[in-house]
Amino acid sequence: MKREVPLFITFFVGTLLIASxxxxxxxxxxxxxxxxxxxxxxxxxxxxxxxxxxxHLQKVASKRPDWxxxxxxxxxxxxxxxxGLFKLGNPGGISGNLTTAQSWFxxxxxxxxxxxxxTMYALLAFFVASASYxxxxxxxxxxxxxxxxxxxxxxxxxxxxxxxxSWIPPQYDLxxxxxxxxxxxxxxxxxxxxxxxIGIGLGIVSMSLRILLGIERTYLGDDR
Amino acid sequence: MKRSTYIVMAVMALLFAVSWYFKAATYHGNVMSPLVxxxxxxxxxxxxxxxxxxxxxxxPFYKFAEHLFVGxxxxxxxxxxxxxxxxxxxxxxxxxxxxxxFGQPYRDEPWNFVYWLPVILGIxxxxxxxxxxxxxxxxxxxxxVGTTAGLSFIRYLRSDFMEQISSTxxxxxxxxxxxxxxxxxxxxxxxxxxxxMLTNWVIFLGVIxxxxxxxxxxxxxxxxxxxxxxxxxxxxxxxxxxxxxxVMGRITLLVGRLTFLYKDWLGLIS
Numbered sequence: 001m002k003r004e005v006p007l008f009i010t011f012f013v014g015t016l017l018i019a020s021x022x023x024x025x026x027x028x029x030x031x032x033x034x035x036x037x038x039x040x041x042x043x044x045x046x047x048x049x050x051x052x053x054x055x056h057l058q059k060v061a062s063k064r065p066d067w068x069x070x071x072x073x074x075x076x077x078x079x080x081x082x083x084g085l086f087k088l089g090n091p092g093g094i095s096g097n098l099t100t101a102q103s104w105f106x107x108x109x110x111x112x113x114x115x116x117x118x119t120m121y122a123l124l125a126f127f128v129a130s131a132s133y134x135x136x137x138x139x140x141x142x143x144x145x146x147x148x149x150x151x152x153x154x155x156x157x158x159x160x161x162x163x164x165x166s167w168i169p170p171q172y173d174l175x176x177x178x179x180x181x182x183x184x185x186x187x188x189x190x191x192x193x194x195x196x197x198i199g200i201g202l203g204i205v206s207m208s209l210r211i212l213l214g215i216e217r218t219y220l221g222d223d224r
Numbered sequence: 225m226k227r228s229t230y231i232v233m234a235v236m237a238l239l240f241a242v243s244w245y246f247k248a249a250t251y252h253g254n255v256m257s258p259l260v261x262x263x264x265x266x267x268x269x270x271x272x273x274x275x276x277x278x279x280x281x282x283x284p285f286y287k288f289a290e291h292l293f294v295g296x297x298x299x300x301x302x303x304x305x306x307x308x309x310x311x312x313x314x315x316x317x318x319x320x321x322x323x324x325x326f327g328q329p330y331r332d333e334p335w336n337f338v339y340w341l342p343v344i345l346g347i348x349x350x351x352x353x354x355x356x357x358x359x360x361x362x363x364x365x366x367x368x369v370g371t372t373a374g375l376s377f378i379r380y381l382r383s384d385f386m387e388q389i390s391s392t393x394x395x396x397x398x399x400x401x402x403x404x405x406x407x408x409x410x411x412x413x414x415x416x417x418x419x420x421m422l423t424n425w426v427i428f429l430g431v432i433x434x435x436x437x438x439x440x441x442x443x444x445x446x447x448x449x450x451x452x453x454x455x456x457x458x459x460x461x462x463x464x465x466x467x468x469x470x471v472m473g474r475i476t477l478l479v480g481r482l483t484f485l486y487k488d489w490l491g492l493i494s
Contacts, residue, residue: 002362009363011370013371017375036367040368050350052294075295084307098304102255108296115269124474146460151468154468170413173413195434199435204377221362
């Protein structure tokens with residue numbers, strides 16, 4: 001029951017979806033199963049929320065180091081949940097639009113979550129600068145190629161790049177930095193992306209087969 | 225906590241109060257009350273600064289902002305998925321009463337009872353929190369894994385394998401736009417036929433060499449090794465381009481945050 005049933009479910013559902021592609025009346029099954037998948041994923045979100053509550057409540061109860069920050073997480077989680085799930089502070093009530101401009105949910109999103117999220121990503125600019133220093137040391141031929149490509153792409157998207165090479169005549173305008181950047185994106189970069197995508201595609205197809213045939217079972221965890 | 229920590233916190237609280245007062249006094253919008261608007265803009269600015277403070281080193285302000293973000297974003301995605309999927313897609317198919325309560329039109333379709341299957345599997349998934357019958361959640365997990373494997377098998381075979389190979393089969397000998405011989409018009413014009421042909425050659429050979437590099441069942445020596453070497457160069461250009469774009473993206477986000485601080489918060493930019 002613990003291993004055989006899940007293996008059978010995986011095999012049955014996966015094979016059914018692959019077979020449905022070849023049977024015209026069953027072509028919509030893929031879309032239907034995607035909806036079922038989304039519904040289960042919502043329960044997974046709730047499972048994640050429950051787990052978050054459990055872990056932080058345990059941390060607060062046992063007063064582990066930095067337990068005060070767990071209170072911040074718990075309060076933020078519960079306030080946002082109340083504003084979103086029960087639509088507290090929503091002018092339209094329970095049937096109102098979740099993202100109405102004056103709702104608490106939207107105000108919290110715009111003034112807390114959005115600034116925090118974008119600043120988190122913006123923070124990476126500082127670390128990218130440090131990574132650039134290491135990457136941009138042309139220690140060998142491969143690193144030099146990476147450096148030159150990144151430099152042309154960066155320069156090609158700035159007015160300075162345009163200004164620098166605008167004197168090049170039209171019959172050689174590929175050598176103008178903005179055009180060269182476009183060419184790198186549509187030529188060598190596309191080729192590299194394609195080679196990677198073909199590799200990924202083959203990898204996913206073989207992994208799917210391994211899962212469907214029960215060769216790959218790590219998703220089942222241990223037998224406890 | 226040290227005495228200096230209390231002093232820093234008191235100064236920050238004072239700065240927050242001053243900023244709140246000035247932002248509320250200068251607010252001209254009508255979306256929310258000036259008091260709330262002033263508080264929210266100040267809060268957004270202080271949270272932005274709290275995250276940026278990590279550049280110096282890990283500190284209590286950063287930790288506060290980080291934990292706040294975890295709590296808020298976990299609840300945000302839960303609410304979004306609940307309203308878009310459960311209320312938008314599930315309830316209108318399984319319950320007339322709940323559809324009415326949530327203001328959704330009931331969709332009376334013949335196969336609606338099938339939608340109870342994901343509900344049951346979802347409940348089984350929640351049993352993972354129980355230590356005794358947590359193993360039942362594997363059934364729901366198996367459904368998710370099976371669906372992903374089945375859908376990915378066809379999708380990736382089509383889009384990432386066949387489509388990409390098909391798109392790589394490009395004409396390698398192109399004539400000029402007006403039908404003249406290519407050799408009579410060799411220029412490095414970005415829109416000219418020679419560059420178009422060169423691009424096609426680069427794509428064709430680049431994809432083959434890139435794939436050769438990823439083929440590890442044969443030793444990379446001789447002609448195969450040279451092709452693999454070219455594959456590495458192509459991949460290096462790809463990584464360089466991706467790196468360049470990542471740098472630009474992050475800098476753009478940073479500029480966005482700095483614009484918020486200088487324009488919306490401090491009002492130094494008109």
